[in-house]
Amino acid sequence: MFMKRPGGQAQFSTALSLQAADDKFGALHEWINKHLDDDLQLPVLADQAGMSERSFSRHYAEATGITPARAIERLRVEAARQLLSESGLPVKRISRRCGFGSEETMRRSFLRLLAVSPQEYRTRFGA
DNA sequence: CGTGAATACCGCCAGT
DNA sequence: ATACTGGCGGTATTCA
Numbered sequence: 001m002f003m004k005r006p007g008g009q010a011q012f013s014t015a016l017s018l019q020a021a022d023d024k025f026g027a028l029h030e031w032i033n034k035h036l037d038d039d040l041q042l043p044v045l046a047d048q049a050g051m052s053e054r055s056f057s058r059h060y061a062e063a064t065g066i067t068p069a070r071a072i073e074r075l076r077v078e079a080a081r082q083l084l085s086e087s088g089l090p091v092k093r094i095s096r097r098c099g100f101g102s103e104e105t106m107r108r109s110f111l112r113l114l115a116v117s118p119q120e121y122r123t124r125f126g127a
Numbered sequence: 128c129g130t131g132a133a134t135a136c137c138g139c140c141a142g143t
Numbered sequence: 144a145t146a147c148t149g150g151c152g153g154t155a156t157t158c159a
Contacts, residue, residue, distance in 0.1 A: 042135065052149050057136070069135055069157090101158065108157085 024063045025049070032072065036079050036099045040072050072099075077113050080106060084122045091118045 028049055032040060045068055046056035060068050080098040083089055089097070095106035095118075110118050 053135095054137095054149050054151095055147085058148090061136090067136065105158065 025060065029075070032075055033079070036076055037097055038099065040099065042068055045072075073109050074113065076100060076106075077109050080110070080118065081114075081121065081125075084118060085126045091122075094118070 028045070031048055032045070038044075042053055042057065045060075046053040049056050049060075051059065057068055060071070064071060066074070076098045080094050080100070083094045083097065084091075087094075091106070092103045095103045098106065100106035100109065107117055110116060110121060114121060116124065
């Protein structure tokens with residue numbers, strides 16, 4: 001969950017790991033990637049998809065196999081991954097820029113999805 | 128590292 | 144009668 005609203009800009013990512021769902025939610029994913037640093041809460045996504053929260057959750061999970069919140073997490077991690085290797089920005093700044101409320105949040109997401117901390121990721125796969 | 132508060136998700140029910 | 148949608152409530156999970 002994302003309960004704050006950072007501020008910032010937009011950015012692009014490479015292909016996503018949710019291709020299977022891009023058929024139905026490709027547009028949404030695209031939009032999400034442009035607003036990664038915004039507050040992407042369920043209500044916001046549902047609104048973007050033009051559905052009620054309930055229906056959106058249901059359909060999204062159905063199409064992607066993962067829940068909306070998890071998808072956002074994946075998207076953010078992927079964006080952060082790139083910045084870690086393609087830029088020399090400090091982790092703290094990257095975390096903000098990718099929509100994580102804090103450095104700590106990003107760290108937890110990394111550990112959960114990649115089983116490595118941001119720092120570790122950078123030293124191991126960084127440019 | 129614990130605590131409080133917010134959010135996500137899911138089952139169930141009702142309306143169309 | 145079947146299928147889909149939206150809302151509610153409770154519990155689980157996450158964030159700061």
